[in-house]
Amino acid sequence: MKSLSRLFAITKKEVRQLRRDRLTFGMIVGIPVIQMLLFGYAINTDVRNLRTAVADQANTHLSRQFIDDLVHTQVVDIIERVETPGQLEELLRVGEISVGVAIPPDFDRRVVDPDRAAVHLLVDGSDPTISGVARQLRSMPVRFDIGDDVRRAENIAVRPYYNPERRMPVNVIPGLMAIILMMTMTMFTGVAIVRERERGNLELLINTPVNSAELMVGKIIPYIAIGMLQLALILIVGDFLFRVPLRGSVIDLYLAATAFIAASLALGLLVSTLARTQFQAMQMTIFLILPSILLSGFVFPFDGMPTFAQHLGEILPVTHFIRLTRGIMLRDAALAELALDLYFLIGFALVAMTAAALRFTKRLD
Amino acid sequence: MNSDAAIEARGLTKRFGDLKAVSNLDLLVPRGQIYGFLGPNGSGKSTTIRMLCGLLTPSEGVATVLDVSIPGDARLLRPRIGYMTQKFSLFGDMTVYENLQFMAEIYSFPKADRKARIDELLAKYDLVEQRRQMADTMSGGQKQRLALACAVLHRPELLLLDEPTSAVDPQSRRDFWANLFRLAESGTTILVSTHYMDEAERCHRLAILDHGIKVADGTPQHLQESTGMHVVEVTDDDPYAAQSVLHELPEVASVTQLGVRLRVLIPDQHDAPLDIVKNALTRAGIDAHAAIVPATLEDVFVAVTMNCAESHS
Numbered sequence: 001m002k003s004l005s006r007l008f009a010i011t012k013k014e015v016r017q018l019r020r021d022r023l024t025f026g027m028i029v030g031i032p033v034i035q036m037l038l039f040g041y042a043i044n045t046d047v048r049n050l051r052t053a054v055a056d057q058a059n060t061h062l063s064r065q066f067i068d069d070l071v072h073t074q075v076v077d078i079i080e081r082v083e084t085p086g087q088l089e090e091l092l093r094v095g096e097i098s099v100g101v102a103i104p105p106d107f108d109r110r111v112v113d114p115d116r117a118a119v120h121l122l123v124d125g126s127d128p129t130i131s132g133v134a135r136q137l138r139s140m141p142v143r144f145d146i147g148d149d150v151r152r153a154e155n156i157a158v159r160p161y162y163n164p165e166r167r168m169p170v171n172v173i174p175g176l177m178a179i180i181l182m183m184t185m186t187m188f189t190g191v192a193i194v195r196e197r198e199r200g201n202l203e204l205l206i207n208t209p210v211n212s213a214e215l216m217v218g219k220i221i222p223y224i225a226i227g228m229l230q231l232a233l234i235l236i237v238g239d240f241l242f243r244v245p246l247r248g249s250v251i252d253l254y255l256a257a258t259a260f261i262a263a264s265l266a267l268g269l270l271v272s273t274l275a276r277t278q279f280q281a282m283q284m285t286i287f288l289i290l291p292s293i294l295l296s297g298f299v300f301p302f303d304g305m306p307t308f309a310q311h312l313g314e315i316l317p318v319t320h321f322i323r324l325t326r327g328i329m330l331r332d333a334a335l336a337e338l339a340l341d342l343y344f345l346i347g348f349a350l351v352a353m354t355a356a357a358l359r360f361t362k363r364l365d
Numbered sequence: 366m367n368s369d370a371a372i373e374a375r376g377l378t379k380r381f382g383d384l385k386a387v388s389n390l391d392l393l394v395p396r397g398q399i400y401g402f403l404g405p406n407g408s409g410k411s412t413t414i415r416m417l418c419g420l421l422t423p424s425e426g427v428a429t430v431l432d433v434s435i436p437g438d439a440r441l442l443r444p445r446i447g448y449m450t451q452k453f454s455l456f457g458d459m460t461v462y463e464n465l466q467f468m469a470e471i472y473s474f475p476k477a478d479r480k481a482r483i484d485e486l487l488a489k490y491d492l493v494e495q496r497r498q499m500a501d502t503m504s505g506g507q508k509q510r511l512a513l514a515c516a517v518l519h520r521p522e523l524l525l526l527d528e529p530t531s532a533v534d535p536q537s538r539r540d541f542w543a544n545l546f547r548l549a550e551s552g553t554t555i556l557v558s559t560h561y562m563d564e565a566e567r568c569h570r571l572a573i574l575d576h577g578i579k580v581a582d583g584t585p586q587h588l589q590e591s592t593g594m595h596v597v598e599v600t601d602d603d604p605y606a607a608q609s610v611l612h613e614l615p616e617v618a619s620v621t622q623l624g625v626r627l628r629v630l631i632p633d634q635h636d637a638p639l640d641i642v643k644n645a646l647t648r649a650g651i652d653a654h655a656a657i658v659p660a661t662l663e664d665v666f667v668a669v670t671m672n673c674a675e676s677h678s
Contacts, residue, residue, distance in 0.1 A: 200454035207418055207448040208471045209440075 023280045031287065039294050042309035047133045050303050052076035052099040053091050055084055058107035066119065070101065075137060077303075088122050092161060094337040095327050098124045098303060099134055117157030125163035126171065126330035129301045134158055162247075162330040169242035174325035175298040177234045181227055181257070182264050182292055182318045183285075188223050189268030190281040193360065198278060212357045220265040227261035228254070248328035252335035256324040259345035263317040266352035273359040292318040320344045371396045371523050371554035372417060376426035379412050379577075386412040388577040390426070394556060394570075399549050401568030402558035403666065409577035410558035411451060414527050417556070418448055431522055444472060447516035451527040453508045457501030461492050461511055464500055465518060472519035486514040490544070506537030513544060517553070524548065526557040530564065542567055562663045573669055580669040589660045592630075592668045594618065595638035596660045599627040599646070601653035610649040616641050619667050628658075630668055 018024060056063050070076055076099055082088060088100030100122035104110065110118040123134040138156045163170045196202045205215065231254070238244035246253065267288070275281035293299060295313040302310060302319070313319045320341040327333035335342060372394035379387040387409040394400040402410040415421040417430055419439025428435050433442045455464045465483045474482060487493045490510040495503060500511060509529060516524060526545075530538045542564065549555055549569075557568065565571050565585065572582040581588055601607045604627050611620050611629055616638075618630045631638040642655050660668075 199457070200450060200452045201456060202454075203420070203450050203452075204448070204454035205471075207420065207443065207446075208468075209443045209473070210471050211440075 021277075021280075023275070024283065027283050027287070035290055038291065038309070038312070042295055042305050042312075043300055047129060047301050047304035048074045049077040050075060050098045050130060050133065050301075051096070052078050052101060053080040053082055053088055053097045054078055054101045054103070055082045055088050056101075056103045057084070057105045058103050060108050062111065063103045063107045066103070066107075067101070070137070073137065075133060076101075085120070085122070089161075092122055092124055093327075093331045093333050095124075095323055095331070095333065098127065098130045098301070111155060118155045119157070121156060121158045123158055123160045124331075125160035125166065126174070126326040127297070127301050129304070131158075131160045131163070131166065133301075134160075167243075169238070170244050170330065173234070173238045173242060173244045174329045175296075175322045177231065177238075177325055178260065178296070178318050178321040179289075179293055179298060180234060181230060181261060181321075183289055184230060185223060185227055185261055185264035186268040186271065186288060187282070187285050188226070189220060189265045190271040190275070190285045191278045192219050193269065193272035194275050194278050194281045197276075212360050216269055216353065216357050216360065220262070220269065223265050224258070224261050227257065227264075231257050244329070246329050247332035248334065253325070253328050255335060256321065256328065256338075256342055256345070259342055259349065260317060260321040260324075262349040263345045263352065266349045266356060267317065269356040270352050270359070273356050292316050295319070296322050298322055317345055317348050369396060370394060370429075372400075372428065372430050372556065374417070374426065374428035377413065377416060377423050377428055378425040379409075379416060379421060380424045386577050387416070387423075390577075390579050392428075392572065392579075394554060396554050397549060397552050398569040399545055399555045399557060399567070401565045401571035402556070402574055403560070403562075403565040403571050403662075404558075404574035405560055405670075407576075408574040410574055411527050412577075413574070414448075414525050414556065414558060418442065418446055418525055444519065445522050447519070447521035447524045449512050449516045449524070449526045449529050451531065453500075453512060453532075455500050455508075455512060455515060458499060460497050460499055461487070461503075462496045464511060464515060468515045468518050474519055482518065486518060490514045491540075505532045506534060506540075509533050509537065509541060510544075513541070517548065522552075522554065524553055524555045526555065528558050528560070530559065530561065538564070562661070562666065566662050573666060575670045581665065585662055588665045589662060592660045592665050593633055594630040594660065594664065594668045595633055595635070596658050596664050597629040597631065597638055597642045597655055598658045599629060599642060599653050599655045600625055601627070601651065603651075606649070607646060607651050607653050610645055610651065611642065614641065614645055619671055621663075621667060628664060630664060630671075 054067060056067065067078070071078060080091065080097065082091070085100070085102040088097075088102055091097045092100055102120040102122060104120075107118055110116050121134055121137060123131045125131045135158050138158055160166060193202070196205065235246065239246070268285070271281055271284045271288075275284055291312065295305065295309055296316055296319040297313065298318070302313060305313065323341045324335075324338050327338050328335065370393050372392055374390060374392040377387060377390040377392070378385065390409075390413060402413065404410050412421060416423050417428060417435065419436045419442060422436050430442055431445055433439075435442060456467070459467065462483065465486060466479070469479045469483060487496055490513060492507065492510055492514065495507055500508065503511070509532070513529070516526075530541055533541070545555055545557070557564070559565055568585065570582065570584050571588070572579050573588075574580070583591075599607055599611070602625060604622055604625055608620050608622060608627055611617050611627065616631050616635045618632055620630075621628045629642055631641060635641065639655060639657055646653050646655065
């Protein structure tokens with residue numbers, strides 16, 4: 001009986017404290033509701049509207065008919081028309097499109113030739129699900145208005161670029177790299193300021209001549225080095241164990257990573273100025289990590305998400321870094337070709353850093 | 366403003382919501398002295414100190430600290446003041462030496478003299494043997510010496526100490542005060558808050574705070590002489606009985622028990638306070654010894670905070 005009443009005393013105390021921690025209480029409601037709403041709508045393996053470009057070198061009645069049929073499947077969304085297959089490859093490499101449709105000049109003759117494919121689909125194999133989806137197009141019922149006696153199979157040849165063997169690690173590791181960096185970087189700095197506030201160090205520090213910017217930047221510099229080290233580890237393990245290629249320049253990758261690490265650290269610092277306790281900082285970080293995994297294109301292709309989810313994904317630094325890593329590592333894209341994503345990361349780092357420094361006033365009230 | 370004063374404040378007020386933590390505080394702290402804030406917990410001591418170093422913005426009032434007006438120019442003030450927080454706030458997972466080194470770097474103490482200055486402080490504050498010890502593993506007294514060493518490292522003109530001795534033993538407190546006197550002698554102004562009477566007595570001047578209001582200030586001697594109270598000390602083996610009798614007297618403002626002694630405060634508009642006490646005791650059949658004694662600081666404290674409580678109600 002005594003043990004039971006002591007047990008209830010503990011439970012009661014726990015509930016009482018939990019109720020007073022408003023952020024935790026908010027998380028209890030917020031995590032399931034917000035995340036369910038977000039991901040319930042956003043997560044969609046039935047991918048549609050893949051960004052697609054067409055090089056129709058035949059430009060016949062038949063080829064135009066084929067393109068119409070392709071559009072009607074809703075799997076592809078034709079955003080650009082180019083002249084040559086070479087241009088398609090270029091668009092694919094810089095990540096502007098996920099699928100390229102190459103229709104050769106002798107399309108009409110190929111359609112009736114059982115030995116040659118009539119259409120080539122150039123597919124971005126650096127995204128795990130896209131090549132799978134594109135392969136489904138191969139079995140698309142193609143309605144050519146010619147006699148039924150002609151063969152139907154293999155009119156469409158799929159050419160997965162960048163990962164022809166379709167090995168999963170090649171697809172996963174560049175994205176995983178971004179997730180790992182984001183998790184560690186944001187978590188490290190997320191607790192950085194709060195820890196000092198909890199231990200009382202902050203009251204001492206803000207009474208010294210050190211200013212907010214010095215304090216913030218000084219705190220993140222060691223973590224940038226740690227991020228670099230983690231990146232090297234991931235690349236080495238990826239190369240040795242999983243034979244993940246690094247086709248682009250290692251310098252480009254490191255430049256992109258520097259911007260991303262800075263953005264993640266700045267985000268962590270911002271969390272640190274918003275949270276009152278280390279526990280709250282951890283909760284906020286977790287709240288950020290979930291969308292970073294699910295909305296960034298790491299697991300589900302970006303094109304498959306509804307527009308509002310895509311907008312949310314665009315705000316996350318990790319989305320842009322995944323584009324950069326896949327581009328540089330798998331598609332041999334140059335950093336200059338992916339400049340927009342790099343600029344976003346730099347901008348994000350600056351904005352988050354400024355917000356953190358502004359929020360962190362050297363006062364206690 | 367008067368440059369002989371290290372701190373000059375007028376009408377300093379701080380509100381937290383509905384609570385007035387500090388109310389209309391005037392303050393004049395002369396340079397080179399040890400100035401004490403005496404008051405119970407929650408009397409506004411910490412809040413005042415935090416306003417004076419720019420950590421908190423006053424709701425009303427103005428203050429000049431070392432000829433710098435705060436909170437506006439607090440930035441200019443930082444290199445010139447040293448601050449010791451109530452709670453130990455140095456880095457527990459760094460050694461004594463590393464903590465001192467960090468403070469030297471933060472205050473941009475001249476590089477060439479850093480090592481010499483740190484060694485000097487280690488010797489002065491008796492931390493030579495602990496120089497490689499993690500700060501968290503030290504005793505309360507050692508931590509406090511380290512905190513003081515860090516606060517004075519950059520030779521501040523003004524030292525603000527927020528209840529520096531609340532976590533240390535009496536011997537450490539005595540040593541600590543010896544250090545403060547040494548600093549004051551070399552020209553440092555020291556503002557120290559405390560709730561210990563014996564510490565308040567050591568200050569050159571002090572202000573007594575109660576509920577955010579300054580109820581008295583002056584030198585300890587001046588305060589003891591101007592309580593406006595007679596103090597009668599009653600000694601009896603059964604002080605409880607005597608206490609109940611004296612409590613009933615309309616002339617008696619307060620009775621405080623100290624072991625077998627009772628300190629009885631009677632406002633000085635009443636003549637012959639000794640007779641009042643003696644007569645009452647005799648009537649109750651209590652044979653106790655009573656005598657007029659000089660007021661201690663504790664009597665002053667009881668007297669002034671009592672007035673304040675009356676004016677509150």
